[in-house]
Amino acid sequence: GNRTVHVIRALARTESLRHTQHIETMAAAGAVTSQTELPQHEVERTNLLNMAKLSIKGLLESSMKMGRTLDDTHGPLKQFFVVLEHVMRHGLKAKRNIPIPVLGMKKDFWGVVECLEKVSPECSELVHSAKNLPGVKTGLGRGRAWMRLAMMQKKLAEYFQVLIERHDIIDEWYEPFAIMAVEEVSVIGGMLVGLNVIDCNLCLKGEDLDKQVSVIDFSLYLKDGNYLERPVGSEADARAMFEAPEDANYTMLLDQKAYLEELNKKLKVSLSNVQKKLDAAERVNAKLVSELADMQADVTTLQVHRDQLQSERDEKRKKHQKQIESALSDISTERETYQQSRLSTIS
Secondary structure, eight states, X not given: OHHHHHHHHHHHHHHHHHHHHHHHHHHHTTSSOOSSOOOHHHHHHHXXXXXXXXXXXXXXXXXXXHTSEEETXXXXXXXXXXXXXXXXXXXXXXXXXXXXXXXXXXXXXXXXXXXXXXXXXXXHHHHHXXXXXXXXXXXXHXXXXXXHXXXXXXXXXXXXXXXXXXHHHHHHHBOTXXXXXXXXXXXXXXXXXXXXXXEEEOOOOHHHHHHOXXXXXXXXXXXXXXXXXXXTTOHHXXXXXXXXXXXXXXXXXXXXXXXXXXXXXXXXXXXXXXXXXXXXXXXXXXXXXXXXXXXXXXXXXXXXXXXXXXXXXXXXXXXXXXXXXXXXXXXXXXXXXXXXXXXXXXX
């Protein structure tokens, strides 16, 4: 557990310093400009990728300060969902949305999420829960519910990875320039794994999810103590951002909890494999029992047939014996009669 946390902290520290330098460079250059300007969709994709990294890193930092247990009032958590929503909506093909464009309607990624139900049995239960959540009336609301349910179950990184690895789904739903369709999206998938150390307690209300305003709040990253105002290479500041709560015992308990949850997950997988083997053995056993019952029925039938044949054989034997005895008696009588008639003739 401690080793995992140290690794996450080291990775986050490196990302922090790297992105500090990157954002400061962007600010000094007047955002993203160069001798040759990039196409708009590439700029959007780059900005979204950087914002996703910052939001995930910021969420990890704040969760460590808050004790790693967050609710739906936590600002960095809400912004994380907003940024991830923008990532999953970026570059969606227009033909997969409403047939007639309506002013103010947003592209939703619920259709993409629904595809997980068909390609991954592990994801189907969560997709079904989001689909049937009371009060949710729009596809966008269902997509938001799915993200929050996956986050609470610590499955968001796993399901996101399943999605980006299904190139057939990505090609069907996204334009080639979409962030979900490029290799850089795997960076987001990898960083999402770090969020498994966070416990979330979220209240899902259908009306709130349908009408929620998904606007990225840049002030979280531009106010006092933000990345832009920190000196480049400030290891002390970067390290301070990842300090655990002051109570060492509480930190140790949280690490143990994360370790036990991971262990429980592995045990569930092992139990599932054993259960599958047990089910297969039970099916084979049931088949063998059925075959044994059929063979016993055949044996019983053969025994009955054997008894019938033996009875018929005994009856025929008795009948033949009587016929033989009757024939011998007739022969003896005829012999005596013949002898008597012969003696009478001689005398």
